[in-house]
Amino acid sequence: MVKEMAALHMSDLATRMKHQPLSIATDGDNDADKKQFPLVVRTLGSGGLVNSELLALPVCPGSATGENIFKLMDSEFKAQQIPWENCISFGCDNANVMTGCHKGVIASVRTKQPNVHMAGCCLHLVHIAAKKGAACLPPVEDILVDIFYYFNKSVNRQTELKGLQELYDVEQRKMPKHGCTRWLSIGRCLERLLKNWEPLIHFFRDEKAKTKGIGSHATSKAEGIHLFLRSPTNKLFCHFLSYTLKVYDQVLVQLQAEKPMVHSLRANLVRLVEDLFSRFMEPGAVFGVDIGKVQFEQRSKQKDDTELLIGSKARETLAQPTKFRLREKRISELFWAVRCYFQTVCRYHLDKLPLADQVLVHATVANPGERMVVRASALDHFLDTFPALIPKDATKDSIKEEFAAYQTAAIEDAVDNDECTDQVWKNIGVKYPRYLKLSFVMRGILTIPHSSAGCERVFSSVRKNCTAQRASMLPETTEALLVCKSRPGHFLDKEREHSSQTLESLKSAYYMSLQQ
Template structure:
């Protein structure tokens, strides 16, 4: 007897999707199909195609198709591109969006702009159609970001580019902006723009960061062969030889260039040099700032001394050690206020009034009466009655008057009143001063209105002023400052308060001379750092700038003969004392020299000059060992400098075309060798020809080569088109990582504590759009093609299966 074969059922095939455009494969299993109209899975196990036909006739599918058709008809009827007025309305919405982004205004403010404009311009027909609230504005931001990304990716696929990245901590993840240097043919210059802002959920290892970059470029189908360099800071996770990001990226692009960031290196060189200074000027600046920041009264008091010294009233800047050479901005202002600060802290050390300097009538009173503490008079209570001597009556009067007013330092102030209110009214370093006879008694202070916060615990009492000339008492702090580092140990083992530490430092003429020297010497680092933070390409001058910094430092303490005796600056024997200048010839600044001649003795001068030599030596040590002064890439990159064209070598051009074949333009009917010969002939013609005036008028090297790329000979043929492509490819190599730091500054301006819920997707679109803006918001132009896409941006964003989180 024959048995029937078991039926396995029907499975989904691609032919179903080709026949029915609304049918696609189902995620459920292969015996189901997914209907895009109804948004549901349809079983095809029994009839296959017949089941799909039955589904199209069902009431659910018919109703869904009808609603979809009506929606499309409504969109066509409300097509905004039919009139120029609608185009102007959408353009206005895009301009307002650009305005929000440029000025870091929350996108939620867009919800009030439409009603506000209609209220201000009730008769304008275009304003009546203006309707761009938060949701639509966010969708416009996404559309602008997509438009900028598409143009950037097109350039990356067709020409050389370089990528840069750096990590930034957020509340739950780490953001890695991918910044791209490429030549933009529309603006005819090398630009630096943000491609994406991605999150790294795993550990920030070199391998994971490299995978993130590889995945991002693969998502946009960008070939790694066009990538010339990786820009980053100098952390080992980025530039390490074994497990750095550059090492992993060489698996995709073996010739990728990894240079690190010269700005970071310059900052580290300055810090290495400052380690020779016997005290921390950073700590002094921070101590002074936080001491003044804690009290408005202190700032007002300092202003009086600034005016008294004839200085401009200026605030003491907050020194931030993580900012590149921020000390060069804080220190000059601090030195201008040195005398005023010195007098201010000297006065802060003294008790208020004249009773602390000479014996007052209260000192002659009986110890029992002198130790008596007047209780605080409560508001509304009756006057206190007390029988005392005539000498104590003044204390009672001053005590009663001080219950509502702070102690005064005027000429008529009573020293007894000051002694009674000293521990209650003044909180400078967290101490309470009273008479020594109360040492064994617990002193209870009463909190007063309009004074500093109460002290947690009373300290030991010091000796009265004038009772001992050899060893005046030092108050012992009981409460640490909220800013930390409130006390330190002195040489004798006693605790020194911040106030005393500052006053001691400001009184030292040696430290004043060191501060002036540091202000003068750090300017050499500061100048180079500012130059290398430029947005324009600068890799063709990077080697000379770094060598110029080293030469500048040599000239300050090394004899010229020792410098000129070598051709390579790294071989200068600057550590040999015989090659160093005499003390009187060392460059320390005229003001520093004047202070030394007038204020310091021979011992301090010898110690100071030894410090100066060590300072310059440490700076040169770091530059010689850490800077890329012998980089072959930087040496060959100088060929892109038009001012050096006469002495340039074609071997430098060939170095880059061999390393990056994407720089060499080869036609379909040409071989690589023929293209190289044509490139060399253009290079030779470029060396001999006169530079056009249009090129000389441009200051940036990339703009000069953009003009040369369009130069034609008498026959109408382009003269330097192939050579210009190579040079512009060289100029894409990043000279620093400053652009990534700029992106992080924009992150802090857009994702603030008040807008902490902004998603990474929206933040990325905001930053990409801001990076694409080349001018002020009111000068932006939007073509009709983009405006048509912008109109439907809200519909597409809200209906995409992978819709963004708004």
């Protein structure tokens, strides 16, 4: 029955894709046996809001080249008779197989839709930048991984650590696992490490003594971890990194949000870079200067060591060098590494983030909060580049006339800052029918993805459904389950209205399943 339900959903989604602007995103999983590529589509649902739904979960039959991945998408479009002209954006991660201008997926997509916008994943870029910056510091990541695996499979070691945590009056909790593919999980792990610093020093000091002379792998790991933890400067580095990683919290929440965020994506990315600048740059070197022209690598433009933002915990430690056995040379190394960290992440962000992407620059036109200052040229960019945004019964001139009137109209009663932007635009179209076509255009712009989080959520669902107890589940069954699950609201929600034809199809499928 689930396959019949999935078929109905796919048919409904395909119908909307035929007549509306849409964005499609894909990504590959890490399973070498069956390379699945979820085709996640963002378009307007039956309720008029931006939905992210799974169109299909095909398996790539050959090698995962850009051409073969594109064929998966193209075959679905052909099977459902969906015109590529309606596709305004292609979302993906930043791998060459996706973004390559000659053999990447985007190159093949542009043979069908030359103006398609490529929405790379800023979420991955932020993670990579933070990781590259941390390479300027001691190997904190390696130590966190070693500590986790040292306790992971040993009940005796875990019990011994709990006893030390009780002795040092520390909450008895396990050391969390740091996921290297999602590098900023290191923040949570660092907080736990710092809380358990003394119990861990005690534990690994005893472990080192116990295994002395044995020469085992565990002995070398215990010695390496103890050597790292006994250094007061390493703890200082951990305090700095734990404090600094919090600068990414807000932008990561925004990049992983399900609601449309493309209209504020560039502003959020710029705010992130400016926040990083403020931590180590003199205000006069940043104020009034274009973000791409800030001379952040010049030492004369940076703050003194005493003014760098490194966190109160680190400052409290530095204020008592004798108590914490801090040598002057190591303190100098700390500040050099801090500057290296900030310069590295800022350079990567400026080089890699799409701050100059014209779609992101002009997407602020869809932000109702910016309606008084945004230029009509921003709307022109979308209408000229993506004709699919223009409703069938409208023209470019009529849309621009609605936009000019909207900018000066009193529509505050339709704008709720606590609501999602697509809901705000739906409210504007409902309460003020004269802006109905403009509302459709703006919601079409909001279908452009702001990260590849939608594909990642599909992979999470795949892992939850394809468990060891379901090892024989066919890819077609997995696809049907996830297609149904991706539909906003449960498919059989009592509050959802279904056509009599849909209900009859479901009943028929149910009776057939009982007879099998």
